[in-house]
Amino acid sequence: MYNESQTKTLQHQTVEYLNKQINVADIEQLRDILRFHEYRYYVQNNPLISDAEYDILYKALEKIEKGNPKLITANSPTQRVGIGLIKDFPKIEHLVPMLSLENSYNADDLLDWDRKARELSGLDIVEYCIEPKFDGASISLIYEDDILVRGTTRGDGVVGDDITPNTKQIKSIPLSANFSELGIKQIEIRGEVMLNKKNFAAYNESLIAEGNAPLANPRNAAAGSLRIKDTAEVSRRKLEAFLYHVSYIMGNGQKTTGNVQLSTHSSMLEMLWSLGFKSPKKEMLVVKGIQAVINHINEFEQLRDTLDYEIDGMVIKVNDLKLQDQLGMTSHHPRWAIAYKFKARQATSKLIGIEFQVGRTGAVTPVAKIEPVSVGGVTVGSISVHNEDYITDKDLQLGDSILIERSGDVIPQIVKSFPELRTGTEQKIVFPTNCPVCNHALVKPDEEAVWRCVNINCSAQVVERIIHFVSKDAMDIRSFGEANVRKFYEMGFLKTIPEIYTLPWDKLAALEGFGEKSIINLQAAIEASKRQPLNRLIYGLGIRYVGETTAKTLANNVTHLLDFVNNSEEDLKQLEDVGVKVAKSIYTFFHDDENIKLIKQLEELGLQLNNEKKELVRDGNLTGLTFLFTGTLNKLKRSEGEAMVEQNGGKILSGVSSKLSYLVVGEDAGSKLEKAKNWEQ
Numbered sequence: 001m002y003n004e005s006q007t008k009t010l011q012h013q014t015v016e017y018l019n020k021q022i023n024v025a026d027i028e029q030l031r032d033i034l035r036f037h038e039y040r041y042y043v044q045n046n047p048l049i050s051d052a053e054y055d056i057l058y059k060a061l062e063k064i065e066k067g068n069p070k071l072i073t074a075n076s077p078t079q080r081v082g083i084g085l086i087k088d089f090p091k092i093e094h095l096v097p098m099l100s101l102e103n104s105y106n107a108d109d110l111l112d113w114d115r116k117a118r119e120l121s122g123l124d125i126v127e128y129c130i131e132p133k134f135d136g137a138s139i140s141l142i143y144e145d146d147i148l149v150r151g152t153t154r155g156d157g158v159v160g161d162d163i164t165p166n167t168k169q170i171k172s173i174p175l176s177a178n179f180s181e182l183g184i185k186q187i188e189i190r191g192e193v194m195l196n197k198k199n200f201a202a203y204n205e206s207l208i209a210e211g212n213a214p215l216a217n218p219r220n221a222a223a224g225s226l227r228i229k230d231t232a233e234v235s236r237r238k239l240e241a242f243l244y245h246v247s248y249i250m251g252n253g254q255k256t257t258g259n260v261q262l263s264t265h266s267s268m269l270e271m272l273w274s275l276g277f278k279s280p281k282k283e284m285l286v287v288k289g290i291q292a293v294i295n296h297i298n299e300f301e302q303l304r305d306t307l308d309y310e311i312d313g314m315v316i317k318v319n320d321l322k323l324q325d326q327l328g329m330t331s332h333h334p335r336w337a338i339a340y341k342f343k344a345r346q347a348t349s350k351l352i353g354i355e356f357q358v359g360r361t362g363a364v365t366p367v368a369k370i371e372p373v374s375v376g377g378v379t380v381g382s383i384s385v386h387n388e389d390y391i392t393d394k395d396l397q398l399g400d401s402i403l404i405e406r407s408g409d410v411i412p413q414i415v416k417s418f419p420e421l422r423t424g425t426e427q428k429i430v431f432p433t434n435c436p437v438c439n440h441a442l443v444k445p446d447e448e449a450v451w452r453c454v455n456i457n458c459s460a461q462v463v464e465r466i467i468h469f470v471s472k473d474a475m476d477i478r479s480f481g482e483a484n485v486r487k488f489y490e491m492g493f494l495k496t497i498p499e500i501y502t503l504p505w506d507k508l509a510a511l512e513g514f515g516e517k518s519i520i521n522l523q524a525a526i527e528a529s530k531r532q533p534l535n536r537l538i539y540g541l542g543i544r545y546v547g548e549t550t551a552k553t554l555a556n557n558v559t560h561l562l563d564f565v566n567n568s569e570e571d572l573k574q575l576e577d578v579g580v581k582v583a584k585s586i587y588t589f590f591h592d593d594e595n596i597k598l599i600k601q602l603e604e605l606g607l608q609l610n611n612e613k614k615e616l617v618r619d620g621n622l623t624g625l626t627f628l629f630t631g632t633l634n635k636l637k638r639s640e641g642e643a644m645v646e647q648n649g650g651k652i653l654s655g656v657s658s659k660l661s662y663l664v665v666g667e668d669a670g671s672k673l674e675k676a677k678n679w680e681q
């Protein structure tokens with residue numbers, strides 16, 4: 001669209017315009033500059049100026065047009081906005097019916113389709129153009145004498161809604177394009193209006209923030225946005241449009257491809273791109289023969305999750321326009337194109353049961369059992385439904401028809417239920433009042449969405465805690481695994497974490513599936529875990545709110561795990577990323593006798609509890625002296641000051657006591673200073 005020298009000139013002019021007094025004589029030049037930046041931003045996704053700079057130029061144009069209304073043109077960049085409310089959408093009959101495409105789902109379908117194309121054309125091999133199948137809402141645009149005169153929805157394929165004002169809000173759709181230079185007087189272009197993943201997520205967040213239900217997918221959001229009657233709102237949604245098909249071209253009085261002599265579909269897409277349209281020029285691929293099509297589709301499907309926007313398949317088109325004409329169409333769809341649908345990511349199913357699972361922190365999670373369905377190539381039979389509020393929000397009842405979704409590697413979700421399909425036999429989901437495993441009464445702590453079993457000895461929690469301890473991110477005891485933990489627990493060999501290190505090997509050796517080799521491997525893995533770094537052990541202990549990162553922070557701040565016994569909540573809050581809630585949880589953990597007993601047991605069993613990276617300095621300048629920091633230091637974080645003391649052989653105490661040599665007082669020091677002063681007296 002803009003070659004290198006045009007780009008340079010326009011950017012040069014942009015700088016000049018940003019620094020000068022713009023007046024009426026500059027109006028066309030200013031519009032060209034604005035169109036150029038719209039193109040860079042909306043079509044190429046590669047802006048050259050900031051939004052603020054664009055706004056300065058845009059406002060300058062608005063001002064000139066306000067003073068000279070006669071100079072306003074239909075394709076001025078200002079004409080995208082300010083149209084206001086649309087009363088009703090007039091119905092428009094399409095110039096050419098907007099047919100849909102035949103669908104294919106596997107290689108056989110494509111081989112079949114190719115065979116027919118070859119038979120009808122008499123060719124041995126056909127050239128195809130492959131494009132993404134954009135998952136949005138289809139539109140038709142008509143340009144006459146270079147100006148966008150109409151935008152229409154697909155409607156029923158014959159008659160659609162006139163949504164011209166809304167299409168003008170879509171910044172990747174040019175308000176005018178230089179078709180006349182190519183001998184084209186009137187042209188109809190088809191494409192797909194989309195909301196990219198990022199804008200969709202942002203839009204859904206804003207809906208939720210306003211207390212509204214989020215939309216299920218970007219396609220619904222795009223389709224809905226096109227029919228909004230407030231153009232300002234349409235503009236806010238940040239829609240974009242991919243244009244992938246030219247359905248009609250008129251030259252001077254006759255159907256033509258103008259003087260450009262375009263003979264292929266791919267060159268049409270290139271022409272559109274060169275005129276400033278967002279056509280899939282970069283995304284398309286031209287190949288010969290159906291096998292190359294199949295190969296490309298398989299490769300592209302892998303990229304699906306890396307794209308900024310949603311696609312639900314690929315579209316394969318016969319590239320030669322004459323051959324397209326020759327193949328013609330059936331009453332439903334063209335014979336020269338076919339859609340290949342990727343594996344569906346949404347599916348409908350039935351909610352047939354609900355199970356309540358108890359996690360290692362006692363949280364009770366409802367898990368929906370559904371009639372198994374295939375989504376995104378995986379059979380799904382159960383889905384976590386998080387908590388009681390979630391069940392209420394989604395209005396789920398046993399026996400309901402439900403819509404489920406699975407995107408890429410994402411865990412399957414229930415999108416919605418269909419209350420309108422209820423027959424009266426559905427049952428409300430009742431949340432248990434007692435733990436489904438140990439029967440202890442459940443509690444729902446304030447400000448939490450989950451119900452918890454608070455019985456620390458609840459067998460479900462114990463098993464989950466051991467599973468967590470041996471897991472890959474914690475102590476990484478390779479050949480242990482969830483199944484062995486459960487098995488050993490049920491057999492009574494493994495009731496606590498320390499018992500991992502005292503398993504009765506003679507009894508295990510007698511079990512089926514435990515040959516000599518697997519026993520040796522397991523023993524070696526358990527033995528190796530004793531030397532895991534302290535952060536893994538801390539993470540493995542499963543302290544509430546202590547994830548892998550916090551575990552690293554904690555490990556880096558002590559020389560021995562039991563040093564935490566001397567830390568107050570205040571001390572802990574000084575650590576990076578440790579807030580009130582986390583500090584309280586760590587403090588509680590290290591002030592629980594059972595936990596201390598467990599840690600000491602682990603040490604006796606040979607686990608290393610020292611922070612090996614943090615060597616004790618035995619003869620530094622501060623050796624033999626003790627320090628305590630209080631208040632905010634001016635130049636250092638408290639943790640940095642403490643580290644300096646330790647690096648020089650000093651020791652940090654957690655409270656004022658007779659053993660304290662120095663109290664380092666920062667700003668806003670509190671009770672420790674008071675206590676120390678009183679001590680002196």
Ligand code: IVH
Nearest residue numbers: 100101131132133134138192244245315339
């Ligand atoms: S070509 C006459 N190309 O898929 C042929 N359609 O199920 C016009 N779609 O109605 C369609 N991406 O809304 C074509 N690259 C693409 C497409 C595409 C998405 C949509 C379009 C069409 C539907 C067919």
